[in-house]
Amino acid sequence: MIESVQDLHAATDLILQRVAxxxxxxxxxxxxxxxxxxxALYARVAADPSRPMQLYTALSLDPPGQAGGLEGRFLGPFAQRHFGDDFPRLAYVEAMRRDALPAHIEVEEFYMQSGAMLSSRQAQRAYTSLNYTxxxxxxxMRAPNLVVQKVAREPxxxxxxxSCNNDLTQDLLETIARRGLPRPLMVAEVDPALPWIAGSAVVADDFFDVVVDPPGPHPKLFALPRQPVGDADYAIGLYASTLVRDGGTLQIGIGTLADALSHALVLRHTDNARYRAVLRALDPGLESHPLVRDHGGLDPFExxxxxxxxxxxxxxxRLVQTGVIHRRVHDDAALMQRLHDGTATAEDHARLQREGEFLHGAFYLGSHEFYDWLRENGDGGHGIGMRRISEINQLYGGHEALERLQRREARFFNSCMIATALGAAASDGLEDGRIVSGVGGQYNFVAMSHALEDARSVLMLRASRTDVAGHVESNVRWAYGHATIPRHxxxxxxxxxxxxDLLGATDEACVIAMTAIAEVPFQQGLLASAKAARKLREDFAAPDAWQRNTPDALAAALAPFRADGTLPDYPLGSDFTDVEQRVLRALAWLKQGSATWGGKLTLLTGVLGGPLANDAEAMRRMDLDAPSGIAEKLQARLVRHALARTAH
Incomplete structure (x- = not known):
């Protein structure tokens, strides 16, 4: 019998009574x-050492915390508006940040919010390295006796x-049953803000044992603020977009690299002439690149x-709205086989359009605008379906023949932090063993690309990074002490x-291909290391064409398209107002300029004698329109100078 509870404290009482x-x-x-x-459960357990608790989860979302200085002036009002004053921060996350989890509470995660727990001993010790599947x-294996999940109720x-997480719960229950373990107490918390997703995301009436329906007011859903896309990310997205084959299958990750790729695909489809013009400016020889010619394309998506x-x-x-994604698939293997063979009837095609879906995922996360779109299109008749992770991230769950027919010409796009000249990638952790995020599904998709006959895996990365001391480091290394994806x-x-293109290549060919996309200052070091390791012939010299690999040359190539709006700062929409966007550009410029002592001196000189913007809206937004005291007056002058230097 399903028990319905409204009060969260009553729900906690019920859980503690039902689970011994x-x-x-x-x-x-x-x-x-x-x-x-x-x-509510954490608060009760934390106060009672006689009831130990272990929590198994991943990606514990937490809004940005309090910050000082100019960052705090900007983030405070934005976070209040975007997340709401009543957003329920996870108490265990705040405790882990301070290494203050009680001794009788443990939290194991297999994926962390990127970079959030690098300094936490408790989080780093309890991290579990797993592929998503x-x-x-x-x-x-931990024999859970309680599963809690947020759900949506049918309007x-x-x-x-x-709804948002069809990924693991059903697979978990089936795995528990196969192991002969008792079924855990299943507890759902209904969130009226969560979009209703029909189809395979709907569960049986007796799936949950307890349904908690807290009264309002209800906090906002956690929404990721959309970030500006810079020149490097746009170039990566544009190159990547040429590798997508019309009629194929698309997987992408999250972040500005994925945003840039999505925008490039939209541009390719909706304004093909302008798309080709940007590509020519970026790389005049790109159209004849063997990968583009044989495995990708530049035409719109028919x-x-x-x-x-x-x-x-x-x-x-955005890809659905603009018509890039519209190829439907069906779970009827015989129908998919007839489509593949070219023997499908008119009724087959009609059924595909009537019943098929063009977008499958296991979980979702995005902006408030994205959630509104799902709310309007998640009733089962708009081509969107949520599936288990065992279905999405692998071929070997019992439906391999069907999934091979559905996933033709698959392109799996994922991001990494570091790549070696021999083809290994570090995407989740640092050389010292600390975890930045997690493996997630990256290995799954890389492995699947090798299992599908016409699929390709594409790992995207920025060529270099600037550390906290202002030093530029190459992200293409000869070697790195951690690998997420092995070089084989x-x-x-x-x-x-x-x-x-490293597929099937010799080590020497890999070295040359990777050095060809490294930034100029790091090319000779890579070549020297390769020669010392006997991986490159002694007489090899870098071609002159490699000298174009500089930020200045890239900025010059893309400048006209940045200026005319072809490559906007926020290609998928923005959660920041126009004024906030101006301030963000200025703050980013200040951060970059002050990364080194030399930069600080140059910045100080500019502040004392350089141009100062008269942007009253921006100064009010930063609460610096009437500065008092030396510190505030200096902050105001810094912001005005940065606004002047970053004005379009």
Whole structure:
């Protein structure tokens, strides 16, 4: 019998009555985590050492915290508006940041909010390195006795949908049953703000044992602020977009690289002449690149793409809206085979349009605008379906023949931090073993690209980075002390300076291809290391063409398209006002300019004698329109100078 509860404290009482002894709790990653219920449970358990608790989860979303200086002046009002004053921050996350989890509470995560826990000993010690497809089995090994999940209720009805997280819960229950373990207590928290997603995300009436329906007011959903896209990211997205084959399958990750790729694909489809003009400016020889010619394309998408990605995000919304994604697939294997063979009837095609779907994901995360779009299109009749991670991230879940037919010409685009000249990638952690984020599904998709006959894996990365001391470091290294993707799974790498095809290549060919897309100051070091390791012939010299790999040359190539709006700062929309966008540009310029002592001196000279903008709106937004005291007056002058230097 399903028990319905409204009060969160009553729900906690019920859980503690129904689950004896130590709590072993499973909770979804990301948006599907019921923050209010978990906080209520955490508060009760933290005060009672006799009830130990272990929490198994991932991606514990936390809004930006308090900050000082100019960053704090900007973030404070934005966070209040974007997340709301009543957003329920996860108490265990705040404790882990301070290494202050009680001794009787443990939190294991297999994926962390990027960079959020680098300094936490408790989080780093309790990290579990897993491929996404392994997570359900890993949690089942812990014999959880409680699963909590946020759900959506059908508008005007009683059914429940897993909505944002169809990824692991059903797989977890089946794995627990296979192991002969008791079924955990299943507790749902209904969130009226969560979009209703029909189809396979809907669960049976008896799926949950307890349904918690807290009264309002209800906090906003966690929404990712959309970030500006810079020159390097646009170049990466443009290069990557040429590798997509019409009629194929698309998987993308999250962040500005994915935003840039999505915009490039939209541009390719909706304004092909302008798209080709940008590519010519970026690389005049790109159209004849063997990968583009044989495995990609530059034309609009007549057949359209099928989206199949573990996470649905902002880019997929725009790709559907503009008609890039519209190739439907069906779960009837015989129908898909007839389509593949060219023997499908008119009725087959009609059924495909009537019943097929063009976008599948296992979880979603994005902006408030993205959630509104899902709310309007998630009723099961608009081509969007949420699936299990075992279906999305692999071929070997019992439907391999069907998924091969659906996932033709698949292109799997993921990001990494570091790539070696021999083809390995570090995407989740640092050389010292600390974890930045997690493996997630990256290995799954890389491995799947090698299992599908016509698929390719594309790892995207920025060619260099600037550290906290202002030193520029190459992201293309000879060697790195950690690997997420081993070099024997190497395929395609893309950064802002081009495309490196490593599939089936010799080590020497890999070295040359990767050095060809490295930034100029680091090329000779890579070549010298390769020669010392016997991986490159002694007489090899860098071609003159490699000298174009500089930020200045890239900025000059893209400048006309940045200026005319072809490559806007926020290609997928913005959560910042026009005034905030101006301020953000200025603050980013200040941060970059003050990274070194030399930069600080140059900046100080400019502030004392350089131009100062008279942007009253921006100064009011930063609460610096009437500065008092020396510190505020200096801050105001810094912002006015930066606004002047970054004005379009």
């Amino acid at each position: 002894g130590p709590l072993r709790v499973g909770a979804p990653l990301g948006l599907g985590k019921p923050h209010r219920l978990i906080n 392994m997570a359900a089995d890993a949690v089942a 005007g009805g009683t059914r429940l949908s897993l 057949q359209g793409l099928y989206g199949c990605s573990e996470m649905l995000n902002e880019g997929f919304r 799974l190497r395929d395609i790498y893309v950064n802002q300076y081009g495309i490196a």
